[in-house]
Amino acid sequence: MDLNTLIREEMQKECKKAIPFSRYMELALYHPTYGYYMSDKPKVGKEGDFFTSATVHSVFAETVADAVIKMWRAGNIKAPTLVEIGGGTGALCGHMLDRFREAVPDLYPLLTVIMIEASPYHRKIQQEVLSSHDVAKEWFTSLEEAANQRQIEGVIVSNEWLDAFPVHIAEKTKAGWQEVWVTDGGDGFLEGLNEVTPELGRYLESLDMTLPAGMRIEVNLSLQQAAKAVSRLLKKGFVITIDYGDLQEELYHPSRKQGTLMCYYRHQAHDNPYIHTGGQDITAHVNFSAWSKYGEDVGLREWAYMRQDRFLIKSGLLEKAVAHTDTDPFTSMAMKRNRAIMQVMDPAGLGGRFRVMVQAKGLDEEIKKSLYE
Structure with a gap:
């Protein structure tokens, strides 16, 4: 039995096949x-299918850690918890803990780390990566599980988490909205348009936008439930969401007529999700307008939204550049660090494509001025 066979069997059980x-x-x-x-199997890094900012160099995690430290201090959180959702290889959390140990030796021993990770493979890697840190550590297999058992004061961080949620695809036709369904084409999977599922239909009815015929959009119907669970988990503190996406008016702009769905296989980007099934990454841009709205509905107030390059600069990234007289780019750690700084803030690359949203709960609005104004 393989994944293709399992999917075909599920299709055959449906009345629409x-x-x-x-x-x-x-x-x-x-x-x-x-x-x-x-x-x-490896997904991230040279041996995987894609890179993340966290795997480019530790300087990204160090800068995010500095932003978190400012939040802890501003919020007067004395025994903080750091939560990471969908941490993958553990690179981001591991390097952040390195920075905490160095920069805030008073808070480091009081720190609790919670990792929320669905993959047993990644949980094992994370446990190995974080084993050198003598802080309290907990693992949960889902956000719902964590929210049911814990309520924390601190910061919840995610980097490329929401983009990996399964999405519905809707296409505007002359007759109205239809949904993309997938069927067995014999030699492979084929897509076609059919009636929208009820929950997607309700979302599309509430969509306050006029879109042209032929327009495709992706809809993440799990965002609202995710925001509720994040709010249940967070008693007091901040949520930092780093991902590629846009506000709704940019995301659903006619210039993106084919939507934003992308696949990554051995560092090659393409738009065919029906090949390499189970062997490639499939993602879609995050609707940050929806994430903000659902957050506001459950007490997560949006305090900042900006491109990754601006967030990193405001958090002190440029101050981490190293002066040097090295001449060999292959052996110089200083040159490697400085190249990484340019890479994660490149407006045409990671710095410009990714967005950062900061939300707060249980904190005075005056604190916002000290952090973002």
């Missing part, structure tokens, strides 16, 4: 045995 794209994406990424994120 097809499943919504969101279900196909869910199986491709999260099937307990064969899903991409659940498999025992």
